[in-house]
Each structure stands twice: as structure tokens, then as C-alpha cells.
Amino acid sequence: MGLAQHHDAVSGTSKQHVANDYAQRLSDGIDRAIKVINDAYGKLLSKENRTTPIPNQFLCHYSNISVCLPIEEQKQFTLTLWNPTIHPVTIYYRVPVTRQYLIYDPIGNLVSAEYLMIPDTTKNIPGRISSAQNQYVFPASLPALGYSTYYFEEKVDTKKIEHKKVITTTNEECILQNEFLRVEFNNQGYLKHIINLEKNLRVSFTEQGLYWYASYSHVNSTPFSPASGAYIFRPLFPEALPVSVARRINCTKTDTVQSALIIFNEWTSQEFNLYRNASAIEIEWTVGPIPIDDNIGKEIIIRYNTDINNEKKYYTDGNGRQVLERIRDYRPTWHYIPDDPISSNYYPVNSRIWIRDQDRQLTILT
Known part of the structure; x- marks a missing residue:
């Protein structure tokens, strides 16, 4: 990702054959990174009382459209979530499934989870090939710069299952x-x-x-x-x-x-x-x-469109780092004539944009 972080690569503003080339390079990099992930995972796991080989880890490349083919129809599997930030977080994660499961946290406690249908707007996305019609939504607690592994075990008698x-x-x-x-x-x-x-x-x-x-x-x-x-x-x-x-x-x-x-x-x-x-x-x-x-x-x-009186001012990140003040139809270093009044007021947003007045602020994080 770092090598392919060109300003047109991830945003998709390039020509199609250029976007295809970036996609191929990213895919090759991900495939090579999986080996590194498995090597690191094997070293991080405790070696005490280990009687079975460490299962290979894999990535669900299409989780954004509720697809994870390797776990479909599996009676049990594990899900490892990584937190790249320097503080612990709790996130809500969604797992597309073809069966019903019990979910256990890293210390063996049963996790409370919702069993919901995947919306038709997702299931009808062109190119989505999956038998998963439902998904689990559950809270996952992740340590700072660390990972947590959750265990999925098939429910044996689904007739006795009481859903929330x-x-x-x-x-x-x-x-x-x-x-x-x-x-x-x-x-x-x-x-x-x-x-x-x-x-x-x-x-x-x-x-x-x-x-x-x-x-x-x-x-x-x-x-x-x-x-x-x-x-x-x-x-x-x-x-x-x-x-x-x-x-x-x-x-x-x-x-x-x-x-x-x-x-x-x-x-x-x-x-x-x-x-x-x-x-x-x-x-x-x-x-x-x-x-x-x-x-x-x-x-x-x-x-x-809100009732926030921002006086034409708004704020965007500069490539995910600093934050810059923007003023509609204005440039601070020269006399600006808005010959393209629409596009000249759009800015790339890698992480955040907000508007505010004296009392309120509306922020969108990407």
C-alpha cells in the first residue's frame, strides 16, 4: 500500500488501465504479505502445550461486500483482528456466514452477537459470488498495536436457537x-x-x-x-x-x-x-x-445541507496529516476568479472534513 499510494491510485481518478495496473500491484503485495503474516503469527502464538500445527491465516479480500469464501460452510474457524493504532479500541465487526455459530472471545467467554440478514443492496452488487445470506455483528476489543482472535463454533441444534x-x-x-x-x-x-x-x-x-x-x-x-x-x-x-x-x-x-x-x-x-x-x-x-x-x-x-452557519469556511486534511482552512471561492495567496466554480471548491479528503459555527461542528471521517 505504501508503494502504491499514488494520489490517483486509491482514489480511482486515473484511467482504467492505470487503475487495473495499481490493483494488480496491490494484489501481488498482499499475496506476499500473507506469508509474512503467517510467519509472525506463528512466532506470536504461545508454544506451550501446542499439539496441533498452526493453521494458515488468510485475508478476506471482499469483506466490504460481505464475502469471505474460505469460511463458508465451515463448522468452525477463527477470526483475528489487528489494531494498528497506539491505543486500545472496541469495534463492531461483521462476518458473513452460511451457518449459525457460537462466538468466543480470546479468553473463552461467549460473545453476545446479532444474527442479521445481509441487505439486498449488498447481495445484488455485480460480481458478488457468495452463498452467505446472513451476518454476525459483534463487539471486538483490540489491544493497542495488537490483535485479538475470536473463535466461531457451529451451533449444533439450530431449532433451539433463540434470536434476539x-x-x-x-x-x-x-x-x-x-x-x-x-x-x-x-x-x-x-x-x-x-x-x-x-x-x-x-x-x-x-x-x-x-x-x-x-x-x-x-x-x-x-x-x-x-x-x-x-x-x-x-x-x-x-x-x-x-x-x-x-x-x-x-x-x-x-x-x-x-x-x-x-x-x-x-x-x-x-x-x-x-x-x-x-x-x-x-x-x-x-x-x-x-x-x-x-x-x-x-x-x-x-x-x-445543514443549518450550521460556517460563513463559507470548511476544513480538510492535507494528505491525512495537517488540517487546512478552506474558504469557498477564495485563495489566500492570489486574487482568485472562479472560472470552475464547482470543481474549484472540491478537495481530496483522505481522513476528515468539517464545518462549524460558534456552538456546533459536523465532522465526516473517511
Whole structure:
């Protein structure tokens, strides 16, 4: 990853054959790293009372679309999670499964987990080949710069299994709430409010969702007026259009996680997850394949319009390190004339972006 961290590699803004080359290089690097991982894992494991060989570790390359083929139909397997940060963390992890399991933590305690269906928006992703229809969601505690291994053992008598209560609604008002946050959606799938319960602060939203700009086409391009495409974000019109005039919302609530899945159409969706004891909202989006049957290129964006009075100022990271103040249609070192008023106000965001006023701040971490 470090060798291929080119500014067009991970972001996908390069031409397709360049992106394919990066993908191949990353894949080769991952395959070689697996051997290093197995060597290190064998040395880290205790050698006392070891009677069986150490099983090979492998990576689930497609876990972002709920696929892990090597564990499908297995009666038992282990899951090792690594924490690269310098402080201990608790995360909520999802494991796609084809059977029902009991989950044990590193010291043998039974872990409380939710057994949920994988959403159709994920199962219908083109290229997803998996028999997994369900997933386990459970909290995992990881030490600083360390790992934890969880053990999955098949439940023998599934007829006696009592699942936790799951509440689901469709196209109704949806409220997600835990100890720290309250997130409110109306029955049409629009985000209306996020409330910080500790500080009694509210951010209201007038717009939220996926939108698209029509791309400046090659037909009108010149050397001095290039088309939108690889390396260039150049909308044809200043207005972004919603990807759909209507949307559906599915609301799911369990003891561990509460979710609002907003389905715009067959190729775009957005999921808001609020976990127990979490002070932030997890947001996942799914886009594609983008339809181009109309011969119009489409630049997809996510938009949040709030009542925060940020006075045209916003803040983004500089390649994941420093934070820079941005001002719309302004440059601090020269007199700026906004000849591209849309693209000139977009910045690459590797880790974070926020807006704020005197009392409130809305931050998006990537």
C-alpha cells in the first residue's frame, strides 16, 4: 500500500488501465504479505502445550461486500483482528456466514452477537459470488498495536436457537438513538436531525443524499477546455441533480446496532449505523454500476445541507496529516476568479472534513 499510494491510485481518478495496473500491484503485495503474516503469527502464538500445527491465516479480500469464501460452510474457524493504532479500541465487526455459530472471545467467554440478514443492496452488487445470506455483528476489543482472535463454533441444534428481537419498519419515521446520539429520519428517508444528547446540541438538515453532476463531454473539449474524466473533475452544469426523485427507508433496530438503510434506486443506497455506546455514526454508501445508456457521464457526490452557519469556511486534511482552512471561492495567496466554480471548491479528503459555527461542528471521517 505504501508503494502504491499514488494520489490517483486509491482514489480511482486515473484511467482504467492505470487503475487495473495499481490493483494488480496491490494484489501481488498482499499475496506476499500473507506469508509474512503467517510467519509472525506463528512466532506470536504461545508454544506451550501446542499439539496441533498452526493453521494458515488468510485475508478476506471482499469483506466490504460481505464475502469471505474460505469460511463458508465451515463448522468452525477463527477470526483475528489487528489494531494498528497506539491505543486500545472496541469495534463492531461483521462476518458473513452460511451457518449459525457460537462466538468466543480470546479468553473463552461467549460473545453476545446479532444474527442479521445481509441487505439486498449488498447481495445484488455485480460480481458478488457468495452463498452467505446472513451476518454476525459483534463487539471486538483490540489491544493497542495488537490483535485479538475470536473463535466461531457451529451451533449444533439450530431449532433451539433463540434470536434476539429485531424490529424492522419500511417507509416509516425512523429514529436511531443510543447513550450519546439521536438521529432522526422522516418517513420519506430524509435525514432531519442529529442530536448530541450529552451537550444538548442539534444539527438540522435540509438536504441529504446522493446527487450527480453531468460531466463535461469530449464533444465540447479542447486542449484548453478539457473534458471531465481521468484526473479531471469538471461538471457541465453547476447544479447537481438527485440520483432519484423518490427513496425508500428500511429501519432495523437490535440491542447492538440500529440502522437506517436508504435506497435511492437499483444502483445507489446509503446506510446509517448507530452502535451501542458509540459516539459517532457509521455511514456506508453503495454506488454502481453507474448507468450511461443516455451517453451522459455522471459525477456522483454525497451532499449534507445543514443549518450550521460556517460563513463559507470548511476544513480538510492535507494528505491525512495537517488540517487546512478552506474558504469557498477564495485563495489566500492570489486574487482568485472562479472560472470552475464547482470543481474549484472540491478537495481530496483522505481522513476528515468539517464545518462549524460558534456552538456546533459536523465532522465526516473517511
